[in-house]
Amino acid sequence: MDSERILTQLRSEGYRIAPDYAGADLVVVNTCGFIDSAIEESLDAIGEAIKENGKVIVTGCLGANPQKILEQHPQVLRVTGPHAYDDVLTAVHEYLPPRHDPFLDLVPEQGVRLTPSHYAYLKISEGCNNRCSFCIIPDLRGRLVSRRLDDVLREAERLARAGVKELLVISQDTSAYGSDLRYPEIHWQGETFETRFVDLSRALGTLGIWVRMHYVYPYPHVDAVLPLMAEGKILPYLDIPFQHASPSVLKRMRRPAHAENTLRRIEAWRAICPDLTLRSTFIVGFPGETDAEFEQLLQWLKSAQIDRVGAFMYSPVEGAKANALAEHIPVSVQQERLDTFMQIAQEISAQRLNQKVGSIQTLLIDSVMEDPDQSGEILAIGRTRGDAPEVDGIVEVRGNLDAIRSGSFVEARIVAANDYDLEAVIE
Ligand code: SF4
Numbered sequence: 001m002d003s004e005r006i007l008t009q010l011r012s013e014g015y016r017i018a019p020d021y022a023g024a025d026l027v028v029v030n031t032c033g034f035i036d037s038a039i040e041e042s043l044d045a046i047g048e049a050i051k052e053n054g055k056v057i058v059t060g061c062l063g064a065n066p067q068k069i070l071e072q073h074p075q076v077l078r079v080t081g082p083h084a085y086d087d088v089l090t091a092v093h094e095y096l097p098p099r100h101d102p103f104l105d106l107v108p109e110q111g112v113r114l115t116p117s118h119y120a121y122l123k124i125s126e127g128c129n130n131r132c133s134f135c136i137i138p139d140l141r142g143r144l145v146s147r148r149l150d151d152v153l154r155e156a157e158r159l160a161r162a163g164v165k166e167l168l169v170i171s172q173d174t175s176a177y178g179s180d181l182r183y184p185e186i187h188w189q190g191e192t193f194e195t196r197f198v199d200l201s202r203a204l205g206t207l208g209i210w211v212r213m214h215y216v217y218p219y220p221h222v223d224a225v226l227p228l229m230a231e232g233k234i235l236p237y238l239d240i241p242f243q244h245a246s247p248s249v250l251k252r253m254r255r256p257a258h259a260e261n262t263l264r265r266i267e268a269w270r271a272i273c274p275d276l277t278l279r280s281t282f283i284v285g286f287p288g289e290t291d292a293e294f295e296q297l298l299q300w301l302k303s304a305q306i307d308r309v310g311a312f313m314y315s316p317v318e319g320a321k322a323n324a325l326a327e328h329i330p331v332s333v334q335q336e337r338l339d340t341f342m343q344i345a346q347e348i349s350a351q352r353l354n355q356k357v358g359s360i361q362t363l364l365i366d367s368v369m370e371d372p373d374q375s376g377e378i379l380a381i382g383r384t385r386g387d388a389p390e391v392d393g394i395v396e397v398r399g400n401l402d403a404i405r406s407g408s409f410v411e412a413r414i415v416a417a418n419d420y421d422l423e424a425v426i427e
Pocket of ligand 1: 128129130132135136137
C-alpha cells in the first residue's frame, strides 16, 4: 500500500510507471521485513531487479535494517526505511531527475496522472498501538500516528477531482484512527467532523465515489458506520482481520477486540446492511492451537459466512513474542488445517456469490479487452461493490460495451458465478 502512495506521488510529478524491468530507467523495490519468507522474497526481488535493470532503490520495512540489504546487494543505490516517502522521492529525483515539461507543468492536476488509475489507496495513519504477539510491525513502524483529518480529506478530494472513482482506506488499524490525537474537531464543507473512524467515513461519503474500508477491528464503535453503508454513502464492505475465533487463541495472539462477541456483532451488522461483504484473514496452526480450538474456528466461519477469506499457516517472525509460546504446531498439521479451512471458505464464497446470480449490480470496470478469445467479442473486467481490487474476485462483463472504459460504472445483470468470481451481461 505504501507502493501505491509512492507511485501516486511519482506519477503526479510526471514519472511513468514501466510494466517491466527492460523499459524502466530505475527500479524502486518496496520490501517487507515482517516474516522470514517475506524477507527472503524481498532480498530475491532486489537481486532480480539488479540483474535485470541495475539501478535499484530499496524502501519499506526491510529498509529499517540497511546492513542486511547491503551485505547481500552492495550495488543498491540507496536504502530508505519504512514510510520514508520523502527519502524515496529524493533518491528517485537524484538518480533519475524529473524532466521539465512545460506543457505538463501547466496542465491541471487531473492531467498530471500520466497512468490514469481509477482507484487509489488513502493511508490515514502510520504505526500501531496494538501488540499482537505474532507481529513486529509496531517495533518496525512505531506507535499509531494519525494524519490530520483535514489533510486526509484534502488528499481524498484531490484524488476524486483527478478522476479516482474508488478510495481504499488503509492503515494498520483503521478503527483506531484519531485515538492518538484525542479526536480533534475539524470544519470541512460547512460541517463539523471529529478525527475518528466514523466521522472519517461520513466525510469521505460526501465525495460521491466508492469508499472502501480496510483493516477495521470489530469494536462496538464500528457499528455506527453500518447505517452509512446501508444508505450507500460508503461501500457496504468491511475488511476485518479476525485471524481466529477461539477466545483462548485470540488471547494468546493478543488481538485487539479479542473479547468481543463477533458473531453477534456480524449478525447485527447484516441486519442493518444486508448487502454487507466481509473480507478477513486468518492464521491457522498458531502455537498451542488444539483440535477443539481449530474446530471452534471452523464452526465460527460457517456461522459468520465470511464472504472473502485469506488464510495463512502461522510462521514465526524474528523478534515476535509468539515465538516463546509453547507447542508449535507441526507444518503437516498446519497444512491439513489450512486445507480444511480453505475448503469451507471456498464453499461459503461459492454459495454467497451464487445468491447474486440474477441480480443487477453496479460494477466498476477495471479493464476492457478487445476480442481476447478471438470470438469477436469485447470483454470487460469489473468488480462489484463487494470486491476490493487485487485481493477479491472479479466480474467478467459482456454485452453492449461500446461506451465502456476502465473507470466506468455500469449496471449489469449477474448471469453466472463460480467459487470466487462472477459473470455479468450489460443488457
Ligand atoms: S493490529 Fe496487530 S497485527 Fe496489525 S499491525 Fe498492529 S500489532 Fe501488528
